[in-house]
Amino acid sequence: MTPQSICILGATGSIGLSTIDVALRHPDRFRIVTLTARQRMDELAELIRRTGARRVVVPDAAAAQRVREGLTGHTGKVEILQGDQALADVASDDHTDVVMAAIVGAAGLPAALAAAQTGKRVLLANKEALVAAGSIFMKAVRESGAVLLPIDSEHNAIFQCMPGGGQGSIGNGPAKGVNRIVLTASGGPFRTHNPDEMAHITPEQACAHPNWSMGRKISVDSATMVNKGLEVIEAHWLFDMTPDRIDVVIHPQSIVHSLVEYDDGSMLAQLGNPDMRTPIAHALGFPQRIEAGVDWLDLLKVGRLDFEEVNLLRYPCLDLAYQALRGGQGACIAFNAANEVAVEEFLQRRIPYPGIAAILEQALNWYSARSNVPVVSIEQVLELDAQARTFALAACQSRAA
Numbered sequence: 001m002t003p004q005s006i007c008i009l010g011a012t013g014s015i016g017l018s019t020i021d022v023a024l025r026h027p028d029r030f031r032i033v034t035l036t037a038r039q040r041m042d043e044l045a046e047l048i049r050r051t052g053a054r055r056v057v058v059p060d061a062a063a064a065q066r067v068r069e070g071l072t073g074h075t076g077k078v079e080i081l082q083g084d085q086a087l088a089d090v091a092s093d094d095h096t097d098v099v100m101a102a103i104v105g106a107a108g109l110p111a112a113l114a115a116a117q118t119g120k121r122v123l124l125a126n127k128e129a130l131v132a133a134g135s136i137f138m139k140a141v142r143e144s145g146a147v148l149l150p151i152d153s154e155h156n157a158i159f160q161c162m163p164g165g166g167q168g169s170i171g172n173g174p175a176k177g178v179n180r181i182v183l184t185a186s187g188g189p190f191r192t193h194n195p196d197e198m199a200h201i202t203p204e205q206a207c208a209h210p211n212w213s214m215g216r217k218i219s220v221d222s223a224t225m226v227n228k229g230l231e232v233i234e235a236h237w238l239f240d241m242t243p244d245r246i247d248v249v250i251h252p253q254s255i256v257h258s259l260v261e262y263d264d265g266s267m268l269a270q271l272g273n274p275d276m277r278t279p280i281a282h283a284l285g286f287p288q289r290i291e292a293g294v295d296w297l298d299l300l301k302v303g304r305l306d307f308e309e310v311n312l313l314r315y316p317c318l319d320l321a322y323q324a325l326r327g328g329q330g331a332c333i334a335f336n337a338a339n340e341v342a343v344e345e346f347l348q349r350r351i352p353y354p355g356i357a358a359i360l361e362q363a364l365n366w367y368s369a370r371s372n373v374p375v376v377s378i379e380q381v382l383e384l385d386a387q388a389r390t391f392a393l394a395a396c397q398s399r400a401a
């Protein structure tokens, strides 16, 4: 078997590191060729030593110099490329068979799209790429014959529960016999928090997810349930389901990763410990199953599985995400961009936690007042994304003043 060459976009992040962990368990199947990072250059140099990667992409010359310094004494030859265009180039050139798209935010869209356009095997963690450009992205997959495999735990679970174990379930219309998909949500760290005390929530509290260890942005998204909203939009594009056929239910243990409801009354679910190495190994090995290093699920230790209805007064952002999905691609772009800005402002302690929901509502209103903006090309997507960020930042600043 010739090993497949992997390019990991966002290698220094939570998903990137889990991908490296799984891939290194299977040297006969995978060779990690390309890594990319934005800020953590010392970590990147260490990952080059660990994986034997032959090329990396970093933002600029200063970052390249830091990597070179970190590689002192390393004998392997490493090509150090710079800039955003290089991200798209490595994701789409002949040195890459498999792309793990694990950059956080819409910043990951151009490179993930380049991989999709060139028919790669695309392992998609970067949900914001689909939220911002679902139609363009799915068209690229269909036209190029790319194999798109969802990494997000819920979508990977749904994929596994689809007819035929998921084979052919993406990009071919709604699956026959499927009535509804149900995304599970943990409820995040504030599921039982006193609603009157939301204004005092700190970034540290918001990033302390009860079940998953993840990057800071997605951790805040889980707390607000923007994450589940983004996932509803992601599921819409991946599985071609209308919003009324995508439901969300709170499941505090994060053991049932999502469910598919069939016309005959069956519900299929995928269960596992909350460890992203499971969906990553599933997608890397698909259609075969490969070892992931994950502990076996001990149902007796788990003891019980609870399910609760989502209270939209506690989680207004989920309702706003459904509004964005029903409002079309432009509304989704505005929602996602405003969220990225608001989360960063919250993490920098410049707006309070409830400000995130308020900014999202303002951004949707801002967009609906200009809803004739066309977003059919990637340039138009990026233009609207930039405008929505400018709007959201100004809204954050006037809230903080």
Ligand SMILES: NC(=O)C1=CN([C@@H]2O[C@H](COP(=O)(O)OP(=O)(O)OC[C@H]3O[C@@H](n4cnc5c(N)ncnc54)[C@H](OP(=O)(O)O)[C@@H]3O)[C@@H](O)[C@H]2O)C=CC1
Binding pocket: 009, 010, 011, 012, 013, 014, 015, 016, 036, 037, 038, 039, 040, 041, 101, 102, 103, 104, 105, 107, 108, 125, 126, 127, 128, 151, 152, 153, 212, 213, 214, 215, 216, 217, 218, 276
């Ligand atoms: N973590 C998880 O368990 C899950 C994550 N996801 C999704 O996967 C994606 C990654 O999440 P996660 O790994 O948690 O995030 P992290 O913040 O841990 O990692 C993000 C990665 O992207 C890089 N990066 C950040 N901004 C840019 C940019 N503008 N240009 C290029 N590279 C950039 C970072 O580099 P550096 O660190 O060097 O700055 C890092 O390697 C997100 O879209 C998230 O929603 C989905 C499901 C589960």
Ligand SMILES: CC(=O)[C@@H](O)[C@H](O)COP(=O)(O)O
Binding pocket: 152, 153, 154, 184, 185, 186, 187, 188, 212, 218, 221, 222, 223, 227, 228, 276
């Ligand atoms: C691991 C993963 O896929 C995350 O997106 C996870 O879903 C976050 O948990 P909640 O959004 O359910 O809190």
Ligand SMILES: [Mn+2]
Binding pocket: 152, 153, 154, 231
């Ligand atoms: Mn998820």
